[in-house]
Amino acid sequence: MSIDVSQVSKRFGDFVALDDVSVSLPTGQLTALLGPSGGGKSTLLRIIAGLDSADEGSISIEGVEATKLPARKRNVGFVFQHYAVFKHMTVAKNVAFGLEIRKRPKDEIAHRVDELLRLVHLQQFAHRLPSQLSGGQRQRMALARALAVEPKVLLLDEPFGALDAKVRKELRDWLRRLHDEVHVTTVFVTHDQEEALEVADEIVVINEGRVEQVGTPDTLYDEPANDFVMGFLGEVTQLGGLTLRPHDIDVSTTPLLAGATPGTITRLLRVGFEVRATVTTDAGEEVTVVMTRTSSRSLGLDQGAKVWLTPASGATTVPAMRSVASVG
Amino acid sequence: MSSPSTTVSTSSPVVKWVLRLVVVAYLFLLLVWPTWFLVKNTFANGMTGIQEALADPDVVHALQLTAQIAVASVAINTVFGVGISLLLVRQRFIGRRVLSVLIDLPLSVSPVVVGLALVLVYNGQFGWFGPWLEAHGLQVVFAMPGMILATCFVILPLVVREVVPVLEELGEDQEQAARSLGANAWQTFWRITLPGIRWAVVYGVVLSLARALGEFGAVKVVAGNVGGETQVATVLVQQKYQGFEQDTAYSVSFMLVLAAVLCLVVVALLRPKEGKK
Numbered sequence: 367m368s369i370d371v372s373q374v375s376k377r378f379g380d381f382v383a384l385d386d387v388s389v390s391l392p393t394g395q396l397t398a399l400l401g402p403s404g405g406g407k408s409t410l411l412r413i414i415a416g417l418d419s420a421d422e423g424s425i426s427i428e429g430v431e432a433t434k435l436p437a438r439k440r441n442v443g444f445v446f447q448h449y450a451v452f453k454h455m456t457v458a459k460n461v462a463f464g465l466e467i468r469k470r471p472k473d474e475i476a477h478r479v480d481e482l483l484r485l486v487h488l489q490q491f492a493h494r495l496p497s498q499l500s501g502g503q504r505q506r507m508a509l510a511r512a513l514a515v516e517p518k519v520l521l522l523d524e525p526f527g528a529l530d531a532k533v534r535k536e537l538r539d540w541l542r543r544l545h546d547e548v549h550v551t552t553v554f555v556t557h558d559q560e561e562a563l564e565v566a567d568e569i570v571v572i573n574e575g576r577v578e579q580v581g582t583p584d585t586l587y588d589e590p591a592n593d594f595v596m597g598f599l600g601e602v603t604q605l606g607g608l609t610l611r612p613h614d615i616d617v618s619t620t621p622l623l624a625g626a627t628p629g630t631i632t633r634l635l636r637v638g639f640e641v642r643a644t645v646t647t648d649a650g651e652e653v654t655v656v657m658t659r660t661s662s663r664s665l666g667l668d669q670g671a672k673v674w675l676t677p678a679s680g681a682t683t684v685p686a687m688r689s690v691a692s693v694g
Numbered sequence: 695m696s697s698p699s700t701t702v703s704t705s706s707p708v709v710k711w712v713l714r715l716v717v718v719a720y721l722f723l724l725l726v727w728p729t730w731f732l733v734k735n736t737f738a739n740g741m742t743g744i745q746e747a748l749a750d751p752d753v754v755h756a757l758q759l760t761a762q763i764a765v766a767s768v769a770i771n772t773v774f775g776v777g778i779s780l781l782l783v784r785q786r787f788i789g790r791r792v793l794s795v796l797i798d799l800p801l802s803v804s805p806v807v808v809g810l811a812l813v814l815v816y817n818g819q820f821g822w823f824g825p826w827l828e829a830h831g832l833q834v835v836f837a838m839p840g841m842i843l844a845t846c847f848v849i850l851p852l853v854v855r856e857v858v859p860v861l862e863e864l865g866e867d868q869e870q871a872a873r874s875l876g877a878n879a880w881q882t883f884w885r886i887t888l889p890g891i892r893w894a895v896v897y898g899v900v901l902s903l904a905r906a907l908g909e910f911g912a913v914k915v916v917a918g919n920v921g922g923e924t925q926v927a928t929v930l931v932q933q934k935y936q937g938f939e940q941d942t943a944y945s946v947s948f949m950l951v952l953a954a955v956l957c958l959v960v961v962a963l964l965r966p967k968e969g970k971k
Contacts, residue, residue: 417870437873444874450867454889463885464875508871515875 368393368551369414369519374423376409376575383409385575387423391553391568396545398566399555402598406575407555408523414553415444415521428518443512443550447524449504451496457507458483458492464515482510485544502533506540513548522554526561538565559599563587571595593684603654604686605647605675612642612656614681618674619665626674629653634662634669645673729951735940736948747945752922756930757949763838763913763926764906767845771902774846775853776895780887782854783861784869800850808847809915812840836918841926844912849905853898860894861887897961904957907950 369391376384383406391397399407412418414425416437424433432440452460458479465475483489486506488499496504505525512520525541526534542565545552556562562569563583571578571586571594579591590596593609603612606627621628629647636642641662643655653675667673677683736743747753782794800808816834817824827834834840868890872882888895910928917924925933927946935943 415874417874437870438876438878440874441876442874444871446867446871448867450871452868452871452886463872463877467876467881511871511875 368428369553370426371410371414372424372426374410374413374420374425376406376413376418376421382575384413384420387572387575387577389570389577389580391551391570393428393551394549395567396542396552396554396565397568397570398562399553399570399572400559400562400598401557401572401578403557405573407557407572410572411521411523411553411555414519415442416440417444441515441518443515443517443520445505445508445512445520445522445525447527449496449501449508449528451504451508453496456493456495457488457499460496460507461510461514463511468515478514482514485513485547486510500533501529502537505529505537509544513550517550519551519553522552524555524557527556534561541565563599571598573598588682590682590684593686596682596684601654601656604651605653605677606651607686608677608683609686610677610681610683612654614678614683615653615655616676616678617643617645617655617657617661617665617667618676619667619671621674623674623676626676627651627653628672628674631667631669631671631673634667641667643667645675647675732944732947732951736944739941743941744945744948747942750942752925753930753942753946755922756925756927757946759838759841759925760907760927763841763845764903767842767849767906768899768902770842770846771849771853772895772899775850775898775902776857776888776891779854779857779861779891780883783858784866797851797854800848805844805848805909805911805913806915809844809912812844812847812912812916816840816843835916836920836924838924840916841913841924844916845906845909848909848912849902852902852905853895856894856898856901857891860891864890893964896964900957900961900964904954907953907957 371390372388374384374387375382385406387406387410399410401407409418413420414427416432416435416439420433424431426432427440427442437444452463455463461479461482462475465478470478479492480489483492486509488503488507488510491499491503491507496507499507509520509522509525522541526537529537538561541554554565563586566583568580569583569586570580573594579586579595581589586595587599590599593602596602596609601612602609603615604610605615618626627647627649629645629651631643632646632652633644634641636659639659641657641659643657643662645653645655647653655675778793778797782790782797813821813835815822815824816827818828818833818835819825821835824834832839834843864887868886869882872886877885908928909926910932913926914929917926917929927950931943931946931950934940934946
């Protein structure tokens with residue numbers, strides 16, 4: 367395991383940011399720390415980097431005990447949400463910073479900077495100032511700067527959080543491809559479940575200072591440990607005491623199956639190819655159902671129609687133990 | 695000019711012109727006229743006034759002393775000002791608010807009081823540190839160290855108040871990035887923090903310099919008033935004026951004004967550059 371976090375706690379005054387967190391992050395993989403804002407995921411990342419210190423517990427990086435090591439000796443690359451570019455230096459100087467600090471020979475630095483700027487597609491901007499770059503370009507520069515020192519691990523704190531939706535999506539794909547090229551152990555923090563599911567090899571779900579579940583995107587999506595994880599990874603609804611996804615409910619206009627829940631369609635909304643129906647069951651429960659336009663039409667659904675609902679076979683369900691937290 | 699908010703202020707041209715006239719008259723009576731008179735009197739006989747003043751060894755000495763004190767105290771104040779700013783912005787400690795308020799003290803306390811306080815602490819007869827320091831060969835009061843001390847006190851807030859807001863706006867991200875890239879505290883300061891605040895520092899230095907050149911009360915109390923020894927330019931102006939040597943007083947005053955104006959011109963030239971950044 368590349369990064370071992372064991373029994374780490376961190377408080378800010380009365381607020382418990384991390385509560386006895388233990389997690390191991392695998393070498394060479396792209397791991398996402400996923401969770402709602404204020405859940406402690408950024409704090410954990412900053413403690414791994416040495417930018418914050420843990421109140422209790424220990425951190426080891428590549429088998430080296432790092433709990434007491436200052437940030438500059440951890441050999442960790444860190445990328446900030448708001449880029450943290452060195453405003454008074456050119457793009458090339460920004461990338462060269464870590465190497466100059468390490469007093470590498472000049473021609474080696476020049477060679478390495480050129481190589482990295484090519485990697486992040488910024489070679490033509492080497493002599494510009496960061497203020498002349500777009501947000502996405504600045505973040506790519508920050509990434510090159512972090513990679514320049516050949517860190518053992520690369521940590522990214524909401525790296526695309528300050529970018530607009532389109533650039534965000536591009537950079538997300540690009541990060542995945544970059545990781546496949548460079549293979550450095552990478553951990554990134556995000557509150558966007560789609561980002562985590564799309565990019566990460568492994569996801570650690572963190573909420574209220576605790577680890578809720580660790581697993582691959584498929585494991586988390588198909589076998590959520592509890593209804594928080596389920597609710598955070600996608601839209602959920604409740605049917606007959608079960609939490610499940612709105613597209614995992616079968617709708618029929620006749621009571622074909624035993625145990626089907628009868629109800630009435632109280633609202634029908636079409637969004638592109640999707641139809642979202644709100645069904646009020648006879649017991650008074652409100653259930654959200656999502657289906658394709660085609661299946662809605664073939665069933666002849668309309669507002670006020672009587673329907674019977676059953677969980678689709680093979681649907682992921684979790685017993686509804688508590689009310690589901692806000693859906694991400 | 696068609697939006698409602700601007701039409702209100704431009705609706706009455708009479709009011710507008712009266713307001714402008716009041717401001718211009720105020721500045722003229724307070725600032726331009728007296729300064730103009732000073733310049734006029736200085737050059738009443740062409741350059742002879744200044745030439746005669748510069749022929750007086752006391753004048754030359756006073757100007758040199760003023761320059762030495764100003765440079766020394768500005769240098770000290772710059773180092774401590776940047777240090778205190780870093781402490782105030784980057785560290786959280788008990789008493790931080792109190793320190794922040796104390797920094798502004800020199801703005802509200804009369805410099806004469808400051809001078810008196812320094813005399814009480816550092817004088818050679820009954821001060822707290824004075825006798826010990828004098829026994830070790832360092833005379834503070836009625837000498838150069840005391841004058842530098844007094845000037846430092848007076849200009850203390852000028853660098854701090856310029857640098858603190860810029861440091862706050864700069865944030866800690868860049869410094870943390872530098873640390874994670876392997877820079878130690880000293881490298882982070884020189885390569886990242888200082889370039890980020892350099893214009894604020896320059897501005898603070900220029901303001902301090904202008905203020906240090908013009909300091910009168912604190913330095914007069916601390917220095918005594920021995921012509922050719924501990925007399926600075928401002929004190930010399932007062933003495934020459936009262937001793938019916940108005941021409942010399944005008945000439946030295948003019949040189950002090952010129953230095954201050956030069957300082958402000960430098961600031962004015964620096965400001966827009968900072969704005970563009």
